[in-house]
């Protein structure tokens with residue numbers, strides 16, 4: 112029976128049959144032959160996700176000093192029902208990822224339809240044609256309990272299989288560049304032995320040309336630039352690999368302006384990535400306790416942060432929002448912990464800060480549910496059966512990536528507490544974490560398992576019309592700093608809701624003027640780290656009381 116894969120916008124694509132594979136390889140072989148005649152190097156990017164899709168385009172866009180393309184890129188993606196749609200979409204010149212960066216559709220269309228230096232495929236046979244293989248598949252970290260990263264493990268199986276398939280197909284001289292964020296030690300102690308063993312099985316006597324260089328991509332407004340015009344770190348398993356990877360990266364990235372750092376060993380490059388993200392997770396987690404302090408003591412943490420940030424030494428202090436989501440920060444430190452024990456064999460417990468930071472970040476958004484409950488109570492509405500609108504499903508502003516977003520936990524906890532949830536997000540068409548919660552991101556990965564009463568969330572749909580989403584809402588949670596939410600007018604919110612609402616600001620989105628207006632309109636406002644709202648509330652109440660006292664006096668006077 113035929114199987115189908117659906118794109119987020121609902122396009123339906125039939126998965127390839129067995130007989131499609133030889134035809135597809137023939138298509139690739141022909142195009143590669145003509146591209147080689149043009150003197151272009153053939154690069155295969157494995158995994159067309161958030162990183163691979165745009166990395167593939169950046170490589171395909173590379174040119175020599177005379178403006179001629181130097182690479183031909185084959186984007187290779189597993190033909191699963193979940194991901195196959197990315198291939199036909201990309202082959203039409205349409206990005207398989209959504210973002211605010213206008214350069215993403217431009218670069219992909221240019222490379223597919225104008226320069227004709229980019230194509231996508233589903234067959235592993237394509238590996239046989241590559242001079243360079245860039246590995247951009249995922250390496251997940253599975254947590255067994257909420258708020259305890261120690262109780263989890265790296266999921267190495269898919270990655271290990273990928274290394275085997277690569278070594279089974281590539282030529283001995285193909286450079287394999289691992290960009291996936293991996294547990295430190297993976298390149299040398301897992302990938303290298305697997306590939307070498309496969310090489311020997313194939314009768315290849317040379318060693319694999321293998322390197323690691325991690326991505327620092329930020330899929331937001333500067334998505335393309337964050338890959339191409341950004342500093343890179345790399346390292347190879349031997350001298351030849353190091354030279355090859357440095358040469359490749361210099362040819363495809365803007366390394367003149369953003370110089371490359373070449374480290375001695377891949378474990379150093381892998382560790383750099385994990386430390387980089389653990390550092391970020393830690394500075395974000397650090398403010399969680401001060402956020403609670405601020406709420407309880409009339410302090411606006413947003414203004415405090417602005418005050419501190421003027422010190423150049425403290426310019427990277429950052430407000431944590433409703434937890435730290437995204438694919439990387441919640442898991443990368445875990446990969447480090449896991450590697451220490453399971454790759455390097457140590458038994459002692461050296462990690463204190465990294466797991467604590469991740470655990471704090473993983474549970475911070477639960478506090479939003481408490482604030483919502485309290486705000487609703489203050490306007491006389493019980494949380495059970497309240498209609499609550501969450502504005503923003505993704506993990507950060509102006510992207511459509513919902514992976515491990517704080518909003519997901521907010522929805523799950525409030526549902527558990529009996530509320531009815533709705534959601535709006537201009538970048539997200541389907542919130543698969545709910546719509547397909549039995550199988551997405553994978554059955555064992557869904558955060559559903561940490562909450563009760565989640566069944567009905569399968570029916571949660573993203574409402575594209577903000578006005579409709581607001582209609583009848585008892586509470587509005589400003590969860591993400593999307594452009595569309597920064598200037599929301601309180602009068603319009605209340606008018607569209609049809610009643611005063613509870614407003615929960617999770618990300619310092621409301622300025623004091625708007626907070627005041629919400630109170631004047633009869634709303635209740637609460638916010639993460641925003642203790643000063645109580646002052647504004649008192650001020651509005653005093654002004655109202657004063658008016659009530661003055662009104663009869665004025666009326667009396669005008670009668671005299």
Ligand SMILES: NC(=O)c1ccc[n+]([C@@H]2O[C@H](COP(=O)([O-])OP(=O)(O)OC[C@H]3O[C@@H](n4cnc5c(N)ncnc54)[C@H](O)[C@@H]3O)[C@@H](O)[C@H]2O)c1
Nearest residue numbers: 158159160161162163188189194247248249250291292326
């Ligand atoms: N998303 C980010 O912002 C970001 C930033 C820096 C680093 N990274 C790292 O980059 C890596 C990739 O992340 P991502 O966000 O692109 O993940 P993703 O899940 O969006 O993409 C991975 C893709 O690889 C495909 N895939 C998996 N196994 C495959 C195989 N054997 N053959 C072909 N395709 C396969 C999947 O179907 C998917 O499309 C991860 O290690 C991640 O930690 C991500």
